[in-house]
Amino acid sequence: MTVAPVASHRLAGREHDLFLISPQVGRGLVVWSPAGARLRHALEEFWREVHQAHGYDVVMTPHLGRADLWGDSRQLDFHRETMFPEFEVEGAPYVVKGANCPLHMQVFRSRTRSHRDLPVRLAEISTLYRQAPAGSLKGLRYTRTISQDDSHIFCREQDVVEEIVRYFDLVRRLLHAFGFEDLRPYLGTRDERSVPGDELWERATGHLLTGLREAGLEYRHAPGGATYYAPRVGIDVVDAAGTAWPLPDLQVDYHLPRLCGVEYTGADGRRTHPVVLHRTLLGSVERFVAALLEHHGPAGLPGWLKPVHVRVLPVREEDETTARALTDSLRLDGVRVALDDRRAGLGPRGAKARADGVPLVVAVGRDEARTGRYHARHLDGRTADVDYPALVEMARRTAARPDPALGAVRPLHASAPTP
Ligand SMILES: [Zn+2]
Known part of the structure; x- marks a missing residue:
């Protein structure tokens, strides 16, 4: 008898005492037990090493903040129904975050940036809180705590395709290190609910298409599968039982940098908006652990991930x-x-x-x-x-964790200067 996919990671969670989701805590809110927390720490330490090796800077941001910040990025207009209710702090409205984007944009804006500083790649594993409908919650697959491995790459327009190709390469190498080989990308394009701006949407979509082609990836179309601000390439990762897990996700965004006043000084001395790539490799740690447990079985996890x-x-x-x-x-x-x-x-x-x-x-x-x-x-x-x-x-x-370089070709060292 095979265990139903979604049930099996929950069963593993109970039998191996990895995590609990209980009505006493609240629906969809994940509590990690000692064994599960050890697994998660091993995963996240490796994630940090990989990001360090691949040119990212890790940042840390708060789980709540002033509502205006998410208002500027229009998240409150588009995703109000999935955000937990606003509350007041010292007379100002605050929210619990449903996305990191405006916080990483604050990091970028905290100093004057020039074209020589780009690309800036900021990364963080931070928990987002989304009030998904109770009926949609399923173990670690659909939760209300979403510990997203989130990154924002701020780059010049002429570097977007190179960053996209680097991202796809990193996805393949990283997922291979976890034992996943079957990756199925899809291109999510805009619908009538998206923010306006035909030309910018076309440019962003064009970059994704070029990136997919240069990376040699086949994909399917998902009309209406964009975010409200950007087209995306999502990747379904198929486990050993044939279950598809929506995990990596990449968005090419021209809109939030404009809405949030994100700029750098171009080579011509003029202030310019960077293009921002929003990307996750694991999706959410919760969902990724569920996929690992169902792919390998709790007893078959790679040694370095074992609790x-x-x-x-x-x-x-x-x-x-x-x-x-x-x-x-x-x-x-x-x-x-x-x-x-x-x-x-x-x-x-x-x-x-x-x-x-x-x-x-x-x-x-x-x-x-x-x-x-x-x-x-x-x-x-x-x-x-x-x-x-x-x-x-x-x-x-x-x-021992895998090599965080993930087999990427190392640049040649300059020979030591002769005295
Ligand atoms: Zn983002």
Whole structure:
């Protein structure tokens, strides 16, 4: 029997204690349990390293702010129904953010920029809050907390296509690192609800089409699938069970920079609006984790994403002190470790560790306490008798993240100057 796709990540969330969504907290609001938070941290640390390697600057912005900020970008006109109600702070209306765009534009505007500063690539994983209808909420796939890995690339018009191609390349490399290969792009174009401006819409759409062609991507058309301010290329990522997950998303925007007064000084000395690429790679962390869980199964996640790398099992009740000391020591050495001291036989506890996909299991008994050597069992059945430093090294190898360069060709180093 196969588990229905949407049910399966929720089931994994419960069985592996990764996250909870409860009526006591509120519909669609995700709470991450310790194991889920560890998975999320590993994912986000890698995300930061990748962005650092690929020319982005990471920023951090608040989750609420003055309503005018989102008013200028017209988000309040177009998305009021999905924003949580306004509230008042010191006599001024405030909102909880449903988008980061105006905040990143504030970062850009915080200093005078010239064409030599561009492109400016700002990135952030920040939680957005959208009051999606209760009927649409589905586990981590559709939530009201959307931890979006959001970026805004401010660039000159002549650099837009190059940035688009770089983005598609990064999407392919990054998703490959997570084990996803089946990517299905679509081009979302405007409809009558979009902001006016035929010529700017055509230019933006033309850049996306050129970028798709230069990147060699096939795509389908999604008329009306644009945002209110920009055409987009969304990418459905298809998992092992054939479920499509709308994850990466790219928008080429001429309108918000004008609405929000975003400018730089061009080579001719004149103030000019940059083009802004709004883009996400993962979509939302919530949805991406759901897709990972359904693609790999919780026990089959890549090692570096696993919430626990070593599970320590005391053989008998009297071995608990030694087992606890080993657990604490591994924790101090930065290993994601857990102790299983349940009153159950070693066999069932070992089987549970294997079913959970824990990469290394160490049973601690009388000998380990006496000799300081450990019998470690890999998930694939291999065993090793090792001392403590070797055990730490094995755990670290399991946790090693992929290279954040993602296989991109490195620029040549200039040769060292001769004295
Ligand atoms: Zn944006």
